[in-house]
Amino acid sequence: MIAEAGLAALWLAAALAALQLALGALGLQPGREEYLAGVRRIAVAQALLTALAFGCLILLFLRVDLSVALVAANDHSDKPWLYKFAGTWGNHEGSMLMWVTILALAGAAVALLERQLAERTLVATLAAQAAIGLGFYAFLLFASNPFARLSPVPADGQGLNPLLQDPGLAFHPPTLYVGYVGLSVAFSFAVGALVTRDVGPAFARAMRPWVLGAWIFLTLGITAGSYWAYYELGWGGWWFWDPVENASLMPWLAATALLHSVTVLATRDGLRAWTVMLAVVAFSMSMVGTFLVRSGILTSVHAFAVDPRRGSFILALLVLYIGGALALFGLRVGTVREGARFDPVSREGALVINNLLLSAVLGIVLIGTLYPLGVEAVTGEKLSVGPPYFNSAAGPLALILVAVMGAGPLMRWRRDDLKAVMGRIALPVLITALALLAVVLLAPPIGILPLLGLILAAGVAAASVAPLWKRNLRRTPLFTYGMVLAHLGIAVSLAGMASESAFIRETLVAARPGETHKVGPYQVRFDGVEPVAGPNWTAVEATLTATRGDRAPRTLKTQMRSYWAPPTQTNEAAISTVLDGQLYVVLGNPGDDGRWQLRLWWKPFVTLIWLGGAMVALGGFLALVGRVWRERQARLREEGYI
Amino acid sequence: MKRLILWAPLGLFVLFVAVFASGLIAPASRDIPSRMIGRPLPVFDLPPGAPGHPPLASSAFATGRPRLLNVFASWCVPCAAEAQQLGQLAAAGVEIDAIAIRDRPEDVATFLRRWGDPYRAIGSDVDSRVQIAMGSAGVPETFVIDGHGIIRHQHIGQIQPEDVPAILAAVKAAQ
Numbered sequence: 001m002i003a004e005a006g007l008a009a010l011w012l013a014a015a016l017a018a019l020q021l022a023l024g025a026l027g028l029q030p031g032r033e034e035y036l037a038g039v040r041r042i043a044v045a046q047a048l049l050t051a052l053a054f055g056c057l058i059l060l061f062l063r064v065d066l067s068v069a070l071v072a073a074n075d076h077s078d079k080p081w082l083y084k085f086a087g088t089w090g091n092h093e094g095s096m097l098m099w100v101t102i103l104a105l106a107g108a109a110v111a112l113l114e115r116q117l118a119e120r121t122l123v124a125t126l127a128a129q130a131a132i133g134l135g136f137y138a139f140l141l142f143a144s145n146p147f148a149r150l151s152p153v154p155a156d157g158q159g160l161n162p163l164l165q166d167p168g169l170a171f172h173p174p175t176l177y178v179g180y181v182g183l184s185v186a187f188s189f190a191v192g193a194l195v196t197r198d199v200g201p202a203f204a205r206a207m208r209p210w211v212l213g214a215w216i217f218l219t220l221g222i223t224a225g226s227y228w229a230y231y232e233l234g235w236g237g238w239w240f241w242d243p244v245e246n247a248s249l250m251p252w253l254a255a256t257a258l259l260h261s262v263t264v265l266a267t268r269d270g271l272r273a274w275t276v277m278l279a280v281v282a283f284s285m286s287m288v289g290t291f292l293v294r295s296g297i298l299t300s301v302h303a304f305a306v307d308p309r310r311g312s313f314i315l316a317l318l319v320l321y322i323g324g325a326l327a328l329f330g331l332r333v334g335t336v337r338e339g340a341r342f343d344p345v346s347r348e349g350a351l352v353i354n355n356l357l358l359s360a361v362l363g364i365v366l367i368g369t370l371y372p373l374g375v376e377a378v379t380g381e382k383l384s385v386g387p388p389y390f391n392s393a394a395g396p397l398a399l400i401l402v403a404v405m406g407a408g409p410l411m412r413w414r415r416d417d418l419k420a421v422m423g424r425i426a427l428p429v430l431i432t433a434l435a436l437l438a439v440v441l442l443a444p445p446i447g448i449l450p451l452l453g454l455i456l457a458a459g460v461a462a463a464s465v466a467p468l469w470k471r472n473l474r475r476t477p478l479f480t481y482g483m484v485l486a487h488l489g490i491a492v493s494l495a496g497m498a499s500e501s502a503f504i505r506e507t508l509v510a511a512r513p514g515e516t517h518k519v520g521p522y523q524v525r526f527d528g529v530e531p532v533a534g535p536n537w538t539a540v541e542a543t544l545t546a547t548r549g550d551r552a553p554r555t556l557k558t559q560m561r562s563y564w565a566p567p568t569q570t571n572e573a574a575i576s577t578v579l580d581g582q583l584y585v586v587l588g589n590p591g592d593d594g595r596w597q598l599r600l601w602w603k604p605f606v607t608l609i610w611l612g613g614a615m616v617a618l619g620g621f622l623a624l625v626g627r628v629w630r631e632r633q634a635r636l637r638e639e640g641y642i
Numbered sequence: 643m644k645r646l647i648l649w650a651p652l653g654l655f656v657l658f659v660a661v662f663a664s665g666l667i668a669p670a671s672r673d674i675p676s677r678m679i680g681r682p683l684p685v686f687d688l689p690p691g692a693p694g695h696p697p698l699a700s701s702a703f704a705t706g707r708p709r710l711l712n713v714f715a716s717w718c719v720p721c722a723a724e725a726q727q728l729g730q731l732a733a734a735g736v737e738i739d740a741i742a743i744r745d746r747p748e749d750v751a752t753f754l755r756r757w758g759d760p761y762r763a764i765g766s767d768v769d770s771r772v773q774i775a776m777g778s779a780g781v782p783e784t785f786v787i788d789g790h791g792i793i794r795h796q797h798i799g800q801i802q803p804e805d806v807p808a809i810l811a812a813v814k815a816a817q
Contacts, residue, residue, distance in 0.1 A: 273648075277651065280651075281651075284655075288658075291662075315659065315662055315663065318659070319659055322655055323652065323655060323656070323659075326651045326652035326655055327652055329648065329651065329652075330648045330649040330651075330652055333648055334645060334648055370658070370661065373661060373662070374661050
């Protein structure tokens, strides 16, 4: 019954989405304003029904109801409850249902919370959100029904891919999806504003918190995903330029650009068409990412479903939504009045450069991700594009971007004096020069990109906190602190990336128990192996003791696990974190002569990468709270409550 | 001009869709053509792989006549399954040499007695070194080598009855 209830809820939600779209479209006609109030309520009811359907699916997974095909294919009674729960979205149908649930919840949040946008634009926005929802409901109901029954009912399920059996699965996909799908709000806002021709500062101020909210989750999701891949895959890398990683990076780049251009629109009424374009592009990138992953057109660790029929369905949805929005853009944006102009040397000028560079990096990543497909379509040749392309093409641009990021906040709006700007960035430039001197003199020779990364990180860290210089810290608005923290986070993250790639130490040894090997500042003794067992796996566990100088030795345990449902081997890395880096150990195969393969890495300051990511997200959060608080105060004052 | 720029994003998107649609519509061929096609065999000189058969060296392929090189092992079940097809190819007049992977001569002899012996020379590749140098990732695989020792065709996996004509054609083309 639970499955049927879930399916019924999903159908009802789809019907409500159709109603929401129809009423919204009718309500925009003159003299039909009475429909408008209904649209908000329908959006909320639709979200509740979708959430109910998703709740049903979670319940089915927790109870391991094997009469449901999806549960039988992905669940197993031996799994710990956390993975039964999180396994709900560790598969194609479940993750698409989560996608739609978040989409509907985002629409309901807009319906309940948005008070700034003009009523007509809001209704157009909700209608656009319903239109997106309708397509994805159809996709679920016709091409990926999560509630389909299975007969005969198997004795047990086939289990979840062991690489996904990790607490990370409970947090990473939902966080990332909130970010991905949250951008749909920006998309719908843009469509709504194009329909009502209402692109201006008020629109930008209304859109900004939604973009910021989605962007925070996207940042967290990418950061957490990077750390998850780092410790779970056991390959020792933190970014692989995998198509699916790119699929999450591209919306982030577009959303970051949007975040900055929407500020120009809100503050200075500039960049009108460009901001609308970015809002469309950001969510388009989310949908393209979904398409890339779900169509099986690119093979990747994340590709659950390799099914061209589903791919065609999603491609049709992309044509409808992205094509439709871009056509609307072409038709309508010409009628949007041009925004305010500004001097090239100004805060707006710096933000335009930021936007251009972010867009260029986005283009590089997009081309690199799609290039193999394009080449295969044209010449039939198969090839892959890897880190050498991405690092050498996107790396230098990203470094310039970070440098501009340091200078931008130190410039004034509208018009600034070049000499005065030079004076303000003199100290960060000096720090960069000193860092260069220090690295060249003290460190072993390193590559040019890591070198530039290290010294830029030092200078930009200083420049990031400079906006607080000589200010009354108690009267500085919260969102300024947010910006400072986020920019500082970028510098911290950059320092971690540069340090890791410049000073990493790696050895691969075949060790007998009792032997000691050196990696970086550590002496690592291989104590021996023993068998261990978990709830749904058995493993060989190696114990190692790492000593560094005269500090207390640390014990590391790394496993080679064998899961039985489905039968798969995974390597569980042992990671020892200290202040200045991580020691990362992976157990490999045994040899015939009692030796075991061990891979040892010393990664100086690698943790800064994710610490920086967390700082960026926290900075975003402070900015969001600060903005919402200020708008609320302003509204209360306007209405005479304060 | 300005109007055109506004439509440029839509144009780019149409291009993107065209590429993807062709990717979806094109037959989903997941086989990756070998990089070794058109290149000479790696130089090797293997010890004999089975009693009663000469050992195999890469120099033996410069005879001016195309031949097959079958990579197999006595412990490999699909290799036993393709033995009949190899027998057909041998009966059609194709010379077949073989490399036994991670194997023992006595096991290979038992295998040949049981499943038939289409081979001329058999080399023994105990640590898979030659196999990897040839760009072969598993057993069984069958290479068509032309008269100058150049790899012309690589068949991955067991030879099914319906594959025999294609392999005969590849041998003919290598002449």
